[in-house]
Amino acid sequence: GAGVSQSPRYKVAKRGQDVALRCDPISGHVSLFWYQQALGQGPEFLTYFQNEAQLDKSGLPSDRFFAERPEGSVSTLKIQRTQQEDSAVYLCASSPRGKTSSNQPQHFGDGTRLSIL
């Protein structure tokens, strides 16, 4: 597809379960970002990849959150031992280049709406 693809669109899990969210960026895009968006709030940065290298993970809220992009394309965000406060929409975005990527528009996927019961 032409855009950023995320799956699943919706995920319901019980507290304590592990979840994995997938992001397929636009083909050829070097930079990949994960954001968390709570209801009525702006996206909050979680982590950033340049190709397969995770260059910034300062936004990950705890060590239960882990992200990878092993081949520099598809990325997975994993949340272990989920808690109710993890309920949010998780957005993935990509942009074409690596350096000075904050100067480039970011292309967002539709997100995964995660609900923890």
Added chain:
Amino acid sequence: GQQVMQIPQYQHVQEGEDFTTYCNSSTTLSNIQWYKQRPGGHPVFLIQLVKSGEVKKQKRLTFQFGEAKKNSSLHITATQTTDVGTYFCAGPEETSGSRLTFGEGTQLTVNP
């Protein structure tokens, strides 16, 4: 850390009225980006401003970047129902050029 604030949080207008949202950063920005998110949708890039005092127009939308590069505004002339959504500004962190800090957004509703 860097903070990006937007006002108002909500704005309700009658179709045909004008609308303005304001964005203020706690730090000087190298650039500012604006995004629109429709209800149930994802943020979509609108524009990027780089230069101090820059003004850009997209049809009925006018974007400004402040002289000090710490604030910005988005003005919509003669709103239409298709303008409904939340408008976010976002600026890069100074210490980490890769990450964007988003404001909390202004949610616009337009009554026909």
